[in-house]
Amino acid sequence: xxxxxxxxxxxxxxxxxxxxxxxxxxxxxxxxxxxxxxxxxxxxxxxxxxxxxxxxxxxxxxxxxxxxxxxxxxxxxxxxxxxxxxxxxxxxxxxxxxxxxxxxxxxxxxxxxxxxxxxxxxxxxxxxxxxxxxxxxxxxxxxxxxxxxxxxxxxxxxxxxxxxxxxxxxxxxxxxxxxxxxxxxxxxxxxxxxxxxxxxxxxxxxxxxxxxxxxxxxxxxxxxxxxxxxxxxxxxxxxxxxxxxxxxxxxxxxxxxxxxxxxxxxxxxxxxxxxxxxxxxxxxxxxxxxxxxxxxxxxxxxxxxxxxxxxxxxxxxxxxxxxxxxxxxxxxxxxxxxxxxxxxxxxxxxxxxxxxxxx
Amino acid sequence: xxxxxxxxxxxxxxxxxxxxxxxxxxxxxxxxxxxxxxxxxxxxxxxxxxxxxxxxxxxxxxxxxxxxxxxxxxxxxxxxxxxxxxxxxxxxxxxxxxxxxxxxxxxxxxxxxxxxxxxxxxxxxxxxxxxxxxxxxxxxxxxxxxxxxxxxxxxxxxxxxxxxxxxxxxxxxxxxxxxxxxxxxxxxxxxxxxxxxxxxxxxxxxxxxxxxxxxxxxxxxxxxxxxxxxxxxxxxxxxxxxxxxxxxxxxxxxxxxxxxxxxxxxxxxxxxxxxxxxxxxxxxxxxxxxxxxxxxxxxxxxxxxxxxxxxxxxxxxxxxxxxxxxxxxxxxxxxxxxxxxxxxxxxxxxxxxxxxxxx
Numbered sequence: 089x090x091x092x093x094x095x096x097x098x099x100x101x102x103x104x105x106x107x108x109x110x111x112x113x114x115x116x117x118x119x120x121x122x123x124x125x126x127x128x129x130x131x132x133x134x135x136x137x138x139x140x141x142x143x144x145x146x147x148x149x150x151x152x153x154x155x156x157x158x159x160x161x162x163x164x165x166x167x168x169x170x171x172x173x174x175x176x177x178x179x180x181x182x183x184x185x186x187x188x189x190x191x192x193x194x195x196x197x198x199x200x201x202x203x204x205x206x207x208x209x210x211x212x213x214x215x216x217x218x219x220x221x222x223x224x225x226x227x228x229x230x231x232x233x234x235x236x237x238x239x240x241x242x243x244x245x246x247x248x249x250x251x252x253x254x255x256x257x258x259x260x261x262x263x264x265x266x267x268x269x270x271x272x273x274x275x276x277x278x279x280x281x282x283x284x285x286x287x288x289x290x291x292x293x294x295x296x297x298x299x300x301x302x303x304x305x306x307x308x309x310x311x312x313x314x315x316x317x318x319x320x321x322x323x324x325x326x327x328x329x330x331x332x333x334x335x336x337x338x339x340x341x342x343x344x345x346x347x348x349x350x351x352x353x354x355x356x357x358x359x360x361x362x363x364x365x366x367x368x369x370x371x372x373x374x375x376x377x378x379x380x381x382x383x384x385x386x387x388x389x390x391x392x393x394x395x396x397x398x399x400x401x402x403x404x405x406x407x408x409x410x411x412x413x414x415x416x417x418x419x420x421x422x423x424x425x426x427x428x429x430x431x432x433x434x435x436x437x438x439x440x441x442x443x444x445x446x447x
Numbered sequence: 448x449x450x451x452x453x454x455x456x457x458x459x460x461x462x463x464x465x466x467x468x469x470x471x472x473x474x475x476x477x478x479x480x481x482x483x484x485x486x487x488x489x490x491x492x493x494x495x496x497x498x499x500x501x502x503x504x505x506x507x508x509x510x511x512x513x514x515x516x517x518x519x520x521x522x523x524x525x526x527x528x529x530x531x532x533x534x535x536x537x538x539x540x541x542x543x544x545x546x547x548x549x550x551x552x553x554x555x556x557x558x559x560x561x562x563x564x565x566x567x568x569x570x571x572x573x574x575x576x577x578x579x580x581x582x583x584x585x586x587x588x589x590x591x592x593x594x595x596x597x598x599x600x601x602x603x604x605x606x607x608x609x610x611x612x613x614x615x616x617x618x619x620x621x622x623x624x625x626x627x628x629x630x631x632x633x634x635x636x637x638x639x640x641x642x643x644x645x646x647x648x649x650x651x652x653x654x655x656x657x658x659x660x661x662x663x664x665x666x667x668x669x670x671x672x673x674x675x676x677x678x679x680x681x682x683x684x685x686x687x688x689x690x691x692x693x694x695x696x697x698x699x700x701x702x703x704x705x706x707x708x709x710x711x712x713x714x715x716x717x718x719x720x721x722x723x724x725x726x727x728x729x730x731x732x733x734x735x736x737x738x739x740x741x742x743x744x745x746x747x748x749x750x751x752x753x754x755x756x757x758x759x760x761x762x763x764x765x766x767x768x769x770x771x772x773x774x775x776x777x778x779x780x781x782x783x784x785x786x787x788x789x790x791x792x793x794x795x796x797x798x799x800x801x802x803x804x805x806x
Contacts, residue, residue, distance in 0.1 A: 107466030325641035
């Protein structure tokens with residue numbers, strides 16, 4: 089199977105080799121070194137301030153999103169949240185559950201965020217801002233500079249979900265002034281799913297310190313305390329943390345974050361050019377594309393039926409959408425160990441479906 | 448390295464082969480089948496009632512413990528909790544955090560639970576009982592029948608942490624009447640760490656339904672709803688769930704839970720007999736041993752120094768203790784892919800340390 093979804097994605101041979109190894113005992117200096125090296129490389133690739141810190145939580149990216157909210161926001165905050173798809177909606181659900189006062193900036197699927205969306209919220213006393221830098225469900229890559237500038241002017245604490253954009257699109261955490269960024273092991277890190285990686289800037293560390301987390305398992309005070317020595321309060325997904333280590337060093341050896349972002353961008357461009365070249369009956373439905381994924385509306389067939397057909401008859405996974413978009417949108421990812429040749433095979437499959445009048 | 452810790456433990460070749468594979472996309476009928484087969488086999492091996500259900504949470508065993516408390520107990524409960532070591536203490540911390548009224552039955556390290564410990568709590572209106580069937584930190588295997596009988600007489604909802612005893616010692620969930628059992632992927636399941644497996648009896652399902660969970664990520668209502676179709680609300684540790692599948696089928700093919708328990712028991716007996724045969728300067732410090740682990744007090748050297756020496760000079764991990772027991776107790780596990788030959792090598796290492804007057 090060739091995997092064009094947005095996670096889990098295809099891992100490199102070196103990452104898979106770690107998966108084949110016995111998982112070592114981890115309350116050791118040796119494992120602590122792996123953890124601290126991971127922290128160092130994540131900080132480097134995300135362009136953080138020196139005093140930022142990293143934690144590796146054994147949970148999904150959504151678990152990381154909730155961890156950020158539970159540990160960094162309180163009922164005294166007033167948050168703004170951009171909701172332009174399933175993951176924005178998840179932030180809304182989480183703010184509701186945790187009783188954080190908020191205002192929702194609702195964007196239609198596929199629409200970009202523009203300065204006029206924020207204008208009415210200037211100087212209104214907002215204290216926090218939550219944003220998917222890339223709304224994975226719709227493939228919209230929001231302009232984080234607009235939000236970062238707003239947050240700086242208004243003194244807002246910024247939580248950025250970079251789950252599906254980290255290492256796909258440029259990100260400079262220090263420049264944005266973000267307090268928290270979140271990513272997952274199974275996106276461009278291209279390891280097995282199970283670890284949420286979170287970076288906390290000094291503004292976030294202060295909020296964590298002053299806050300009482302309602303969940304011990306996701307308590308960042310405990311995670312940060314243990315991470316001082318490269319450890320975790322609970323048994324982490326040791327195997328995945330070791331995969332992340334191999335992967336980060338692989339990226340470093342191949343030119344660092346910029347080279348990985350360029351590689352991802354080139355794959356995205358290759359695929360998008362082919363779509364036009366072959367005049368496939370798919371419309372790109374995002375106003376602002378990430379390198380991570382191309383969201384497509386098929387004009388002649390149900391998106392989900394195309395997903396099933398490509399899986400069952402061509403041995404490839406494209407990424408189906410859920411909910412309202414199940415039949416109208418599918419996505420093709422550009423994350424992980426993929427090559428131009430893989431996209432040639434996918435285009436061939438689409439052309440075959442066209443020839444058979446399936447699309 | 449030979450791994451005699453209590454987790455992560457050594458995996459079989461078949462489990463490691465899954466680790467080497469690409470992690471597949473999981474919102475598919477194929478992955479749902481894996482999940483539902485896992486549920487069926489877990490229920491079989493734990494001897495559950497037919498209407499019990501299983502969820503696979505991407506978190507540690509401690510995350511599973513908190514999930515049980517957050518979803519199944521309320522401030523209207525009055526809980527009894529046995530605290531005979533680090534994991535009993537964790538239950539106490541969690542009950543405190545979640546403001547569940549409770550009474551602690553504090554046992555000294557190494558001591559068994561006896562009917563007289565419970566006598567004073569009869570007919571006192573307790574509604575819940577939390578127990579480590581095996582307190583991993585001290586290697587004490589509590590007599591669950593005493594607790595199960597108490598719970599039946601007193602109408603208590605029983606939460607059993609079987610994290611390090613499931614598939615090591617006999618367990619019949621239906622017979623105990625337990626509401627929840629919890630185990631982890633990295634104990635006798637001998638897969639990579641990252642998944643907590645939870646079984647919920649009908650009494651637990653009712654409590655989950657009536658309760659409001661304060662954490663979306665660990666909300667069992669969402670997990671149970673998705674598990675109806677073999678799915679999870681958030682991206683799970685897909686690779687580990689696939690490892691669990693291979694491992695459960697491996698156990699089934701080799702005679703089921705009883706055969707695995709017997710294998711673990713035989714390894715424990717083999718090691719314990721050798722300790723006596725060679726008159727090693729270690730005292731067994733548990734009144735009631737599990738097959739999972741042998742907790743030892745070395746009488747001539749710091750336990751932690753022995754752990755380091757065995758790791759650095761003999762290429763083996765024994766399991767260090769933390770906190771107060773760091774220097775006084777280490778443990779030797781009997782979980783995972785180990786053979787009598789492995790124990791011969793460990794005994795040889797101990798004998799060598801004795802010869803060198805290190806112990």
